[in-house]
Amino acid sequence: MSLEFHASIPFVESLGITLEDLGDGEATLHFAPRPEHCNSFGVTHGGALATFSDILMAMAACSVNRDAGAITIEMKNSYLRPAPVSDSGAPLVGKGKLLHRTRSMLFVEGRIYDAEGHLCVVSSGTFKYAVRKPSDQTTEPSA
Secondary structure, three states: EOOOOOOOHHHHHHHOOEEEEEEEEEEEEEEEOOOOEEEOEEEHHHHHHHHHHHEEEEEEEEHOOEEEEEEEEEEEEOOOOOOOOOOOOOOEEEEEEEEHHHHHHEEEEEEEEEOOEEEEEEEEEEEEEEOOOOOOOEEEEOO
């Protein structure tokens, strides 16, 4: 059973990424890549995996402050093995963990596993807390 994201993210919705568990600096998300998410080798495109990783880490960061969002400052992805599209439709599993935070910055890591539990991607990122404003205003980072 999927949880609800605390903000509407149309791009994430279009990819079908789901939030499975969230709390205490950790997040678990699922992503079942479809053929349109593949590269020319028939495995999940690195850009789709980078997006999955970005959302995964941001959710882990926000799990300790649900009133704020997180803006990506920088991130690094290491692609260890191809992330195949499962014939059974089983999703890739992403696990994010908040490593350290200051008043405004968050340092997070993410790991993406294939349907058989093999580690495919390791990510690290730095995020900045952002204050959520009413929907008729843009979101600006907090000072």
